[in-house]
Amino acid sequence: MISQQLLFSLAGIGLFGIGLRATLLHQMLLARLLALNVGGAGVCLIFIAVAYGGIEQMVDPVPHALVLTGIVVAVSATAMALALGRRLQELDDE
Amino acid sequence: MIDLLWSIFDISLVLLVLFLAWATCSTQDMMRAVTLFIALGLILAIIWARLKAPDLALAEAVIGAGISGALLLSAIKDYPSTTTEMPSRRSSLVEWIINGMTLGLVIIMSWAVWHGLYMSDGVRLSEQVMSHLPVSGVSNPVTAVLLNFRAYDTLLELAVVLTAVLTVLNLNHKRADVSAASALLLGMTRWLVPLLVVTSGYLLWVGAHAPGGAFQAGAMLAAAMILLQLSNPSSLQGFNLSVLRSLLVIGIFVFVLVGIWMMSLNQDFLAFNPAWAGSLILIIEFAATLSIATALTLAYLGGRPMGWESANPADSATKPNGKPS
Numbered sequence: 001m002i003s004q005q006l007l008f009s010l011a012g013i014g015l016f017g018i019g020l021r022a023t024l025l026h027q028m029l030l031a032r033l034l035a036l037n038v039g040g041a042g043v044c045l046i047f048i049a050v051a052y053g054g055i056e057q058m059v060d061p062v063p064h065a066l067v068l069t070g071i072v073v074a075v076s077a078t079a080m081a082l083a084l085g086r087r088l089q090e091l092d093d094e
Numbered sequence: 095m096i097d098l099l100w101s102i103f104d105i106s107l108v109l110l111v112l113f114l115a116w117a118t119c120s121t122q123d124m125m126r127a128v129t130l131f132i133a134l135g136l137i138l139a140i141i142w143a144r145l146k147a148p149d150l151a152l153a154e155a156v157i158g159a160g161i162s163g164a165l166l167l168s169a170i171k172d173y174p175s176t177t178t179e180m181p182s183r184r185s186s187l188v189e190w191i192i193n194g195m196t197l198g199l200v201i202i203m204s205w206a207v208w209h210g211l212y213m214s215d216g217v218r219l220s221e222q223v224m225s226h227l228p229v230s231g232v233s234n235p236v237t238a239v240l241l242n243f244r245a246y247d248t249l250l251e252l253a254v255v256l257t258a259v260l261t262v263l264n265l266n267h268k269r270a271d272v273s274a275a276s277a278l279l280l281g282m283t284r285w286l287v288p289l290l291v292v293t294s295g296y297l298l299w300v301g302a303h304a305p306g307g308a309f310q311a312g313a314m315l316a317a318a319m320i321l322l323q324l325s326n327p328s329s330l331q332g333f334n335l336s337v338l339r340s341l342l343v344i345g346i347f348v349f350v351l352v353g354i355w356m357m358s359l360n361q362d363f364l365a366f367n368p369a370w371a372g373s374l375i376l377i378i379e380f381a382a383t384l385s386i387a388t389a390l391t392l393a394y395l396g397g398r399p400m401g402w403e404s405a406n407p408a409d410s411a412t413k414p415n416g417k418p419s
Binding site for chain 2: 003004005006007008009010011013014015016017018019020021022024025026028029030031033034035037038041042044045046048049050051052058059060061062064065066067068069071072073074075076077078079080082083084085086087089090
Protein backbone atom coordinates (compact mmCIF):
# COMPACT_ATOMS: atom_id res chain seq x y z
CA MET A 1 0.00 0.00 0.00
CA ILE A 2 1.11 3.53 -0.67
CA SER A 3 2.11 5.52 2.35
CA GLN A 4 -0.57 8.16 2.90
CA GLN A 5 1.95 10.51 4.41
CA LEU A 6 4.01 10.45 1.23
CA LEU A 7 0.98 10.61 -1.07
CA PHE A 8 -0.55 13.67 0.59
CA SER A 9 2.85 15.34 1.09
CA LEU A 10 3.52 15.04 -2.63
CA ALA A 11 0.05 16.41 -3.35
CA GLY A 12 0.87 19.36 -1.08
CA ILE A 13 4.14 19.94 -2.92
CA GLY A 14 2.26 19.76 -6.23
CA LEU A 15 -0.27 22.32 -4.98
CA PHE A 16 2.54 24.57 -3.81
CA GLY A 17 4.29 24.31 -7.19
CA ILE A 18 1.12 25.05 -9.16
CA GLY A 19 0.30 27.99 -6.90
CA LEU A 20 3.81 29.48 -6.94
CA ARG A 21 4.15 29.22 -10.71
CA ALA A 22 0.78 30.86 -11.32
CA THR A 23 1.49 33.58 -8.72
CA LEU A 24 4.60 34.56 -10.65
CA LEU A 25 3.10 34.20 -14.13
CA HIS A 26 -0.24 35.97 -13.76
CA GLN A 27 -0.44 39.73 -13.96
CA MET A 28 -3.95 40.22 -12.71
CA LEU A 29 -3.97 40.89 -8.98
CA LEU A 30 -7.02 38.73 -8.26
CA ALA A 31 -5.57 35.77 -10.18
CA ARG A 32 -2.30 36.15 -8.30
CA LEU A 33 -4.08 36.21 -4.96
CA LEU A 34 -6.01 33.06 -5.81
CA ALA A 35 -2.80 31.34 -6.90
CA LEU A 36 -1.04 32.44 -3.71
CA ASN A 37 -3.90 30.95 -1.67
CA VAL A 38 -3.61 27.68 -3.61
CA GLY A 39 0.13 27.58 -2.85
CA GLY A 40 -0.57 28.30 0.81
CA ALA A 41 -3.06 25.45 0.94
CA GLY A 42 -0.29 23.22 -0.43
CA VAL A 43 2.01 24.17 2.44
CA CYS A 44 -0.78 23.37 4.93
CA LEU A 45 -1.27 20.00 3.25
CA ILE A 46 2.43 19.13 3.63
CA PHE A 47 2.26 20.02 7.35
CA ILE A 48 -0.80 17.91 8.02
CA ALA A 49 0.39 14.97 5.91
CA VAL A 50 3.63 14.87 7.91
CA ALA A 51 1.70 15.16 11.18
CA TYR A 52 -0.43 12.14 10.21
CA GLY A 53 1.18 8.95 11.45
CA GLY A 54 -1.22 6.33 10.16
CA ILE A 55 -4.51 4.87 11.33
CA GLU A 56 -3.32 3.48 14.64
CA GLN A 57 -0.85 6.20 15.61
CA MET A 58 -1.54 9.52 17.35
CA VAL A 59 -1.45 12.59 15.13
CA ASP A 60 0.92 15.41 16.03
CA PRO A 61 -1.28 18.31 17.27
CA VAL A 62 1.40 21.02 16.94
CA PRO A 63 1.26 21.30 13.11
CA HIS A 64 -2.53 21.24 13.39
CA ALA A 65 -2.44 24.33 15.62
CA LEU A 66 0.01 26.03 13.26
CA VAL A 67 -2.17 25.35 10.22
CA LEU A 68 -5.30 26.50 12.05
CA THR A 69 -3.70 29.88 12.73
CA GLY A 70 -2.36 29.80 9.17
CA ILE A 71 -5.86 29.49 7.67
CA VAL A 72 -7.12 32.49 9.68
CA VAL A 73 -4.04 34.59 8.84
CA ALA A 74 -4.36 33.66 5.15
CA VAL A 75 -7.94 34.92 4.92
CA SER A 76 -7.01 38.15 6.75
CA ALA A 77 -4.03 38.71 4.45
CA THR A 78 -6.23 38.05 1.41
CA ALA A 79 -8.75 40.61 2.64
CA MET A 80 -5.95 43.12 3.17
CA ALA A 81 -4.48 42.52 -0.29
CA LEU A 82 -7.93 42.91 -1.88
CA ALA A 83 -8.42 46.20 -0.02
CA LEU A 84 -4.99 47.45 -1.17
CA GLY A 85 -5.83 46.45 -4.74
CA ARG A 86 -9.17 48.20 -4.59
CA ARG A 87 -7.51 51.36 -3.32
CA LEU A 88 -4.95 51.18 -6.16
CA GLN A 89 -7.78 50.79 -8.65
CA GLU A 90 -9.49 53.87 -7.24
CA LEU A 91 -6.27 55.89 -7.47
CA ASP A 92 -5.78 54.77 -11.08
CA ASP A 93 -9.30 55.83 -11.95
CA GLU A 94 -8.83 59.33 -10.55
CA MET B 95 -9.91 -5.09 0.38
CA ILE B 96 -10.81 -2.22 2.71
CA ASP B 97 -7.23 -0.94 2.42
CA LEU B 98 -7.47 -1.00 -1.35
CA LEU B 99 -10.72 0.99 -1.28
CA TRP B 100 -9.17 3.56 1.04
CA SER B 101 -6.18 3.85 -1.27
CA ILE B 102 -8.45 4.45 -4.25
CA PHE B 103 -10.31 7.10 -2.23
CA ASP B 104 -7.05 8.80 -1.24
CA ILE B 105 -5.68 8.80 -4.77
CA SER B 106 -8.98 10.20 -6.12
CA LEU B 107 -8.85 12.99 -3.52
CA VAL B 108 -5.27 13.85 -4.47
CA LEU B 109 -5.99 13.86 -8.21
CA LEU B 110 -9.12 15.96 -7.66
CA VAL B 111 -7.32 18.53 -5.53
CA LEU B 112 -4.44 18.80 -8.01
CA PHE B 113 -6.87 19.16 -10.92
CA LEU B 114 -8.87 21.85 -9.10
CA ALA B 115 -5.67 23.74 -8.24
CA TRP B 116 -4.51 23.59 -11.84
CA ALA B 117 -7.90 24.70 -13.15
CA THR B 118 -8.10 27.56 -10.61
CA CYS B 119 -4.69 28.83 -11.62
CA SER B 120 -4.99 28.46 -15.38
CA THR B 121 -8.36 30.02 -16.14
CA GLN B 122 -8.61 33.65 -17.21
CA ASP B 123 -12.23 33.99 -16.18
CA MET B 124 -12.14 35.18 -12.57
CA MET B 125 -15.69 34.12 -11.79
CA ARG B 126 -14.80 30.57 -12.79
CA ALA B 127 -11.49 30.72 -10.89
CA VAL B 128 -13.15 31.79 -7.63
CA THR B 129 -15.83 29.12 -7.97
CA LEU B 130 -13.15 26.46 -8.53
CA PHE B 131 -11.24 27.83 -5.53
CA ILE B 132 -14.30 27.38 -3.30
CA ALA B 133 -14.59 23.78 -4.55
CA LEU B 134 -10.88 23.32 -3.79
CA GLY B 135 -11.52 24.50 -0.22
CA LEU B 136 -14.30 21.94 0.25
CA ILE B 137 -12.12 19.07 -1.08
CA LEU B 138 -9.35 20.23 1.26
CA ALA B 139 -11.83 20.06 4.16
CA ILE B 140 -12.47 16.40 3.25
CA ILE B 141 -8.71 15.77 3.10
CA TRP B 142 -8.25 17.30 6.58
CA ALA B 143 -10.95 15.00 7.90
CA ARG B 144 -9.26 12.05 6.19
CA LEU B 145 -5.90 12.97 7.77
CA LYS B 146 -7.47 13.03 11.25
CA ALA B 147 -7.52 16.79 11.53
CA PRO B 148 -11.21 17.53 12.29
CA ASP B 149 -10.39 20.93 13.81
CA LEU B 150 -8.94 21.98 10.49
CA ALA B 151 -11.78 20.45 8.50
CA LEU B 152 -14.23 22.65 10.43
CA ALA B 153 -12.09 25.76 9.99
CA GLU B 154 -11.45 25.11 6.30
CA ALA B 155 -15.11 24.50 5.52
CA VAL B 156 -16.13 27.76 7.21
CA ILE B 157 -13.17 29.99 6.33
CA GLY B 158 -11.48 28.50 3.27
CA ALA B 159 -14.64 27.72 1.38
CA GLY B 160 -17.17 30.04 3.02
CA ILE B 161 -15.66 33.36 4.06
CA SER B 162 -12.82 33.43 1.48
CA GLY B 163 -15.37 32.54 -1.17
CA ALA B 164 -17.72 35.38 -0.19
CA LEU B 165 -14.76 37.77 0.07
CA LEU B 166 -13.37 36.88 -3.36
CA LEU B 167 -16.74 36.72 -5.11
CA SER B 168 -17.64 40.20 -3.95
CA ALA B 169 -14.14 41.43 -4.90
CA ILE B 170 -14.49 40.31 -8.54
CA LYS B 171 -16.46 43.38 -9.51
CA ASP B 172 -13.78 45.65 -8.03
CA TYR B 173 -11.39 44.51 -10.75
CA PRO B 174 -13.46 44.81 -13.89
CA SER B 175 -11.19 46.02 -16.67
CA THR B 176 -7.93 44.18 -16.11
CA THR B 177 -8.87 41.07 -18.09
CA THR B 178 -8.93 42.65 -21.51
CA GLU B 179 -6.38 45.45 -21.29
CA MET B 180 -3.24 43.71 -20.17
CA PRO B 181 -1.49 40.69 -21.62
CA SER B 182 -2.01 38.15 -18.88
CA ARG B 183 1.17 36.16 -19.53
CA ARG B 184 4.77 37.23 -19.40
CA SER B 185 7.26 36.75 -22.24
CA SER B 186 8.31 33.20 -23.01
CA LEU B 187 11.86 33.61 -21.61
CA VAL B 188 10.54 34.79 -18.24
CA GLU B 189 7.98 32.00 -18.33
CA TRP B 190 10.71 29.40 -18.84
CA ILE B 191 12.80 30.83 -16.00
CA ILE B 192 9.79 30.74 -13.67
CA ASN B 193 8.95 27.17 -14.75
CA GLY B 194 12.50 26.03 -14.15
CA MET B 195 12.78 27.67 -10.74
CA THR B 196 9.43 26.27 -9.61
CA LEU B 197 10.39 22.79 -10.78
CA GLY B 198 13.73 23.03 -8.95
CA LEU B 199 12.00 24.13 -5.75
CA VAL B 200 9.46 21.30 -6.05
CA ILE B 201 12.26 18.73 -6.44
CA ILE B 202 14.15 20.11 -3.41
CA MET B 203 10.96 20.07 -1.35
CA SER B 204 10.17 16.49 -2.40
CA TRP B 205 13.64 15.44 -1.30
CA ALA B 206 13.22 17.29 2.02
CA VAL B 207 9.88 15.61 2.73
CA TRP B 208 11.26 12.19 1.74
CA HIS B 209 14.26 12.73 3.99
CA GLY B 210 12.11 13.96 6.87
CA LEU B 211 9.67 11.05 6.62
CA TYR B 212 11.99 8.12 6.03
CA MET B 213 15.63 9.01 6.66
CA SER B 214 15.69 10.99 9.90
CA ASP B 215 14.49 9.96 13.31
CA GLY B 216 13.57 13.42 14.54
CA VAL B 217 11.87 14.26 17.80
CA ARG B 218 8.12 14.44 17.50
CA LEU B 219 6.41 17.04 19.63
CA SER B 220 3.26 14.96 20.05
CA GLU B 221 4.73 12.98 22.97
CA GLN B 222 5.53 16.19 24.84
CA VAL B 223 2.04 17.56 24.19
CA MET B 224 0.42 14.32 25.36
CA SER B 225 2.50 14.12 28.53
CA HIS B 226 1.58 17.69 29.52
CA LEU B 227 -2.05 17.52 28.44
CA PRO B 228 -3.40 16.85 31.97
CA VAL B 229 -2.04 20.19 33.28
CA SER B 230 -3.26 22.21 30.29
CA GLY B 231 -6.84 22.55 31.54
CA VAL B 232 -8.38 21.11 28.35
CA SER B 233 -8.38 17.66 26.79
CA ASN B 234 -8.42 18.60 23.10
CA PRO B 235 -4.68 18.60 22.23
CA VAL B 236 -5.05 21.20 19.47
CA THR B 237 -6.76 23.66 21.84
CA ALA B 238 -4.09 22.89 24.45
CA VAL B 239 -1.33 23.80 21.98
CA LEU B 240 -3.15 26.89 20.71
CA LEU B 241 -4.16 28.45 24.01
CA ASN B 242 -1.77 27.05 26.57
CA PHE B 243 1.54 25.65 25.31
CA ARG B 244 1.90 28.11 22.46
CA ALA B 245 -0.46 30.83 23.65
CA TYR B 246 2.09 33.48 22.69
CA ASP B 247 1.73 32.49 19.01
CA THR B 248 -2.03 32.75 19.20
CA LEU B 249 -1.86 36.16 20.88
CA LEU B 250 0.41 37.43 18.11
CA GLU B 251 -1.84 35.84 15.50
CA LEU B 252 -4.78 37.83 16.85
CA ALA B 253 -2.55 40.90 16.52
CA VAL B 254 -1.83 39.99 12.88
CA VAL B 255 -5.56 39.68 12.15
CA LEU B 256 -6.21 43.01 13.89
CA THR B 257 -3.45 44.70 11.86
CA ALA B 258 -4.85 43.36 8.60
CA VAL B 259 -8.35 44.56 9.46
CA LEU B 260 -7.08 47.99 10.56
CA THR B 261 -5.38 48.32 7.17
CA VAL B 262 -8.61 47.39 5.39
CA LEU B 263 -10.59 49.87 7.50
CA ASN B 264 -8.16 52.71 6.86
CA LEU B 265 -7.89 52.21 3.11
CA ASN B 266 -11.44 52.13 1.86
CA HIS B 267 -15.04 52.74 2.52
CA LYS B 268 -17.28 49.75 2.70
CA ARG B 269 -18.36 48.34 -0.65
CA ALA B 270 -21.71 49.44 -2.03
CA ASP B 271 -24.45 47.25 -0.66
CA VAL B 272 -25.97 44.63 -2.86
CA SER B 273 -29.64 45.07 -3.55
CA ALA B 274 -32.10 43.53 -1.16
CA ALA B 275 -32.46 39.78 -1.40
CA SER B 276 -35.45 37.77 -2.49
CA ALA B 277 -38.10 36.71 -0.03
CA LEU B 278 -36.82 33.14 -0.21
CA LEU B 279 -33.32 34.09 0.96
CA LEU B 280 -34.75 36.37 3.65
CA GLY B 281 -36.91 33.54 4.95
CA MET B 282 -33.96 31.15 4.97
CA THR B 283 -31.75 33.69 6.70
CA ARG B 284 -34.28 34.08 9.47
CA TRP B 285 -33.85 30.39 10.28
CA LEU B 286 -30.18 30.01 9.43
CA VAL B 287 -28.64 32.93 11.37
CA PRO B 288 -29.90 31.87 14.83
CA LEU B 289 -28.77 28.31 14.01
CA LEU B 290 -25.29 29.57 13.06
CA VAL B 291 -25.04 31.64 16.26
CA VAL B 292 -26.00 28.64 18.39
CA THR B 293 -23.56 26.40 16.48
CA SER B 294 -20.85 28.97 17.06
CA GLY B 295 -21.50 28.93 20.80
CA TYR B 296 -21.46 25.14 20.76
CA LEU B 297 -18.13 25.03 18.89
CA LEU B 298 -16.64 27.47 21.40
CA TRP B 299 -17.74 25.38 24.37
CA VAL B 300 -16.91 21.98 22.91
CA GLY B 301 -13.40 23.10 21.86
CA ALA B 302 -12.09 22.18 25.32
CA HIS B 303 -12.46 18.45 24.76
CA ALA B 304 -13.46 17.86 21.12
CA PRO B 305 -12.82 19.47 17.72
CA GLY B 306 -13.81 23.12 17.82
CA GLY B 307 -12.56 26.27 19.49
CA ALA B 308 -12.29 30.02 19.16
CA PHE B 309 -11.28 30.14 15.51
CA GLN B 310 -14.03 27.90 14.23
CA ALA B 311 -16.61 29.59 16.46
CA GLY B 312 -15.49 33.07 15.41
CA ALA B 313 -15.57 32.15 11.74
CA MET B 314 -19.05 30.65 12.13
CA LEU B 315 -20.29 33.84 13.81
CA ALA B 316 -18.73 35.92 11.03
CA ALA B 317 -20.46 33.72 8.45
CA ALA B 318 -23.78 34.47 10.17
CA MET B 319 -23.05 38.21 10.07
CA ILE B 320 -22.04 38.05 6.38
CA LEU B 321 -25.24 36.17 5.54
CA LEU B 322 -27.22 38.81 7.40
CA GLN B 323 -25.42 41.58 5.53
CA LEU B 324 -25.97 39.88 2.16
CA SER B 325 -29.67 39.32 2.64
CA ASN B 326 -30.49 42.62 4.30
CA PRO B 327 -27.80 45.33 4.02
CA SER B 328 -29.33 47.52 6.71
CA SER B 329 -29.24 44.80 9.35
CA LEU B 330 -25.69 45.53 10.54
CA GLN B 331 -26.25 49.27 10.83
CA GLY B 332 -27.62 48.76 14.30
CA PHE B 333 -24.12 48.12 15.59
CA ASN B 334 -22.76 51.14 17.36
CA LEU B 335 -19.29 52.06 16.11
CA SER B 336 -17.72 52.19 19.54
CA VAL B 337 -19.19 48.75 20.25
CA LEU B 338 -17.69 47.48 16.99
CA ARG B 339 -14.28 48.90 17.91
CA SER B 340 -14.42 47.35 21.38
CA LEU B 341 -15.37 43.96 19.93
CA LEU B 342 -12.45 44.20 17.51
CA VAL B 343 -9.84 44.53 20.26
CA ILE B 344 -11.45 42.65 23.15
CA GLY B 345 -9.69 39.38 22.23
CA ILE B 346 -6.20 40.81 22.50
CA PHE B 347 -7.17 42.92 25.51
CA VAL B 348 -8.42 39.95 27.54
CA PHE B 349 -5.50 37.78 26.38
CA VAL B 350 -2.91 40.34 27.54
CA LEU B 351 -4.84 41.03 30.73
CA VAL B 352 -4.82 37.34 31.67
CA GLY B 353 -1.12 37.14 30.77
CA ILE B 354 -0.25 40.07 33.02
CA TRP B 355 -2.42 38.70 35.82
CA MET B 356 -0.48 35.43 35.63
CA MET B 357 2.76 37.42 35.77
CA SER B 358 1.61 39.18 38.91
CA LEU B 359 1.15 35.77 40.57
CA ASN B 360 4.91 35.15 40.27
CA GLN B 361 4.60 33.13 37.13
CA ASP B 362 5.68 33.83 33.59
CA PHE B 363 3.65 35.78 31.06
CA LEU B 364 0.78 33.55 29.88
CA ALA B 365 1.94 30.63 32.08
CA PHE B 366 -1.41 29.42 33.37
CA ASN B 367 -1.89 27.96 36.80
CA PRO B 368 -3.04 24.35 36.09
CA ALA B 369 -5.91 24.64 38.57
CA TRP B 370 -7.51 27.56 36.67
CA ALA B 371 -6.21 26.85 33.19
CA GLY B 372 -9.54 25.50 31.91
CA SER B 373 -11.52 28.58 32.97
CA LEU B 374 -8.83 30.99 31.81
CA ILE B 375 -8.73 29.35 28.38
CA LEU B 376 -12.52 29.56 28.11
CA ILE B 377 -12.49 33.28 29.02
CA ILE B 378 -9.77 34.01 26.46
CA GLU B 379 -11.51 31.93 23.81
CA PHE B 380 -14.81 33.72 24.38
CA ALA B 381 -13.20 37.12 23.88
CA ALA B 382 -11.14 35.87 20.92
CA THR B 383 -14.29 34.48 19.26
CA LEU B 384 -15.95 37.91 19.40
CA SER B 385 -12.85 39.62 18.01
CA ILE B 386 -12.31 37.11 15.21
CA ALA B 387 -15.97 37.30 14.20
CA THR B 388 -15.89 41.12 14.12
CA ALA B 389 -12.57 41.17 12.26
CA LEU B 390 -13.68 38.72 9.57
CA THR B 391 -17.01 40.51 9.10
CA LEU B 392 -15.29 43.89 8.71
CA ALA B 393 -12.70 42.32 6.39
CA TYR B 394 -15.55 41.00 4.24
CA LEU B 395 -17.17 44.45 4.10
CA GLY B 396 -13.91 45.63 2.49
CA GLY B 397 -13.65 48.95 4.33
CA ARG B 398 -15.02 51.07 7.11
CA PRO B 399 -18.78 51.23 7.45
CA MET B 400 -20.50 54.55 6.80
CA GLY B 401 -20.22 56.94 9.68
CA TRP B 402 -17.01 55.36 10.97
CA GLU B 403 -15.16 58.71 10.71
CA SER B 404 -17.99 60.87 11.94
CA ALA B 405 -17.52 59.34 15.37
CA ASN B 406 -14.01 60.77 15.44
CA PRO B 407 -13.67 63.61 12.91
CA ALA B 408 -10.08 64.48 13.88
CA ASP B 409 -8.79 61.13 12.57
CA SER B 410 -10.44 61.24 9.18
CA ALA B 411 -8.35 64.18 7.99
CA THR B 412 -5.15 62.14 8.18
CA LYS B 413 -6.56 59.07 6.48
CA PRO B 414 -6.53 58.57 2.70
CA ASN B 415 -9.69 60.16 1.48
CA GLY B 416 -11.39 57.25 -0.27
CA LYS B 417 -14.50 57.95 -2.23
CA PRO B 418 -17.55 56.02 -1.19
CA SER B 419 -18.06 53.54 -3.99
